[in-house]
Amino acid sequence: xxxxxxxxxxxxxxxxxxxxxxxxxxxxxxxxxxxxxxxxxxxxxxxxxxxxxxxxxxxxxxxxxxxxxxxxxxxxxxxxxxxxxxxxxxxxxxxxxxxxxxxxxxxxxxxxxxxxxxxxxxxxxxxxxxxxxxxxxxxxxxxxxxxxxxxxxxxxx
Amino acid sequence: xxxxxxxxxxxxxxxxxxxxxxxxxxxxxxxxxxxxxxxxxxxxxxxxxxxxxxxxxxxxxxxxxxxxxxxxxxxxxxxxxxxxxxxxxxxxxxxxxxxxxxxxxxxxxxxxxxxxxxxxxxxxxxxxxxxxxxxxxxxxxxxx
Numbered sequence: 001x002x003x004x005x006x007x008x009x010x011x012x013x014x015x016x017x018x019x020x021x022x023x024x025x026x027x028x029x030x031x032x033x034x035x036x037x038x039x040x041x042x043x044x045x046x047x048x049x050x051x052x053x054x055x056x057x058x059x060x061x062x063x064x065x066x067x068x069x070x071x072x073x074x075x076x077x078x079x080x081x082x083x084x085x086x087x088x089x090x091x092x093x094x095x096x097x098x099x100x101x102x103x104x105x106x107x108x109x110x111x112x113x114x115x116x117x118x119x120x121x122x123x124x125x126x127x128x129x130x131x132x133x134x135x136x137x138x139x140x141x142x143x144x145x146x147x148x149x150x151x152x153x154x155x156x157x
Numbered sequence: 158x159x160x161x162x163x164x165x166x167x168x169x170x171x172x173x174x175x176x177x178x179x180x181x182x183x184x185x186x187x188x189x190x191x192x193x194x195x196x197x198x199x200x201x202x203x204x205x206x207x208x209x210x211x212x213x214x215x216x217x218x219x220x221x222x223x224x225x226x227x228x229x230x231x232x233x234x235x236x237x238x239x240x241x242x243x244x245x246x247x248x249x250x251x252x253x254x255x256x257x258x259x260x261x262x263x264x265x266x267x268x269x270x271x272x273x274x275x276x277x278x279x280x281x282x283x284x285x286x287x288x289x290x291x292x293x294x295x296x297x298x299x300x301x
Contacts, residue, residue: 016211017208017209017210017211017217018205018206018207018208018209018211018217019206019207019208019209019217019219019220020209020217021206022185022206022207043181044181044182044184044185045181045182045185046181046182047180047181047182047227048180048242049179049181054182055180055181055182055223055227056223056226056245056248057182057186057219057220057222057223057224057226057227058182058219058223060219060222060223060226060248061217061219061220061222061223062219063219064217064218064219064222065209065217065219068218080210080212082252082255083218083252084251084252085249085250085251085252086218086222086249086250086252087247087248087249087250088222088247088248088249088250089246089247090244090245090246090247090248144212145212148211148212
């Protein structure tokens with residue numbers, strides 16, 4: 001599988017997630033075991049209108065989406081992997097009016113579990129906004145309906 | 158932003174509408190809160206836009222996280238005498254069951270309140286409280 005296929009699979013997968021669409025999350029880059037997503041700034045994800053800082057919950061959604069999607073960049077066949085757990089450390093508030101990026105990596109893939117790490121940052125200064133580690137369980141591709149798998153892998157015309 | 162006046166009003170009346178209106182993200186996911194005596198129950202009504210996995214369908218894991226995180230912060234604000242803004246330091250979430258496309262509830266417990274840091278436990282469930290869909294633990298820095 002090449003990066004173009006990875007980008008296609010992840011983009012199609014993210015586009016099936018209603019909440020990712022609601023927040024405007026998009027794929028920026030997809031490579032083997034690695035992925036970058038982008039969360040645009042918007043009024044609806046503000047936690048505190050006075051500082052206009054994004055709520056941590058939206059950062060969690062960005063990082064959960066990135067960590068869950070990088071799994072696609074780590075496996076030859078598409079399989080849905082439920083999240084077992086997720087730990088987020090918040091380093092600093094995100095700068096308002098700027099998108100937040102999440103750079104995720106699947107750093108260990110076993111028969112049953114996938115381990116990921118993810119960093120949220122902004123373009124302006126590149127400083128880390130939040131770090132996240134997560135684990136995903138492999139339940140096998142047969143657990144996902146074929147029609148959905150084909151939709152993600154692009155096997156339907 | 159939640160002001161000292163809004164906090165006081167919410168604590169006195171148990172009406173969360175003003176406080177929730179001061180947090181745009183709460184409206185985006187549709188978080189609600191109700192007070193029963195001293196207890197707070199947080200509620201996330203069904204919402205199509207909150208879904209992730211379209212097959213089950215299931216609520217996006219990030220929304221469950223955001224719901225629990227925001228519940229913990231509101232719970233903490235309500236437990237203080239004066240307004241102190243909780244700033245989240247870290248958040249650790251275990252997903253126990255799929256969060257299906259139905260109403261979700263959460264309750265919080267203050268595990269430890271120090272001078273500057275508070276530790277909160279959150280449990281989320283749907284059909285039965287005895288079968289939680291997720292548990293979480295968060296640390297907050299309390300700012301005066």
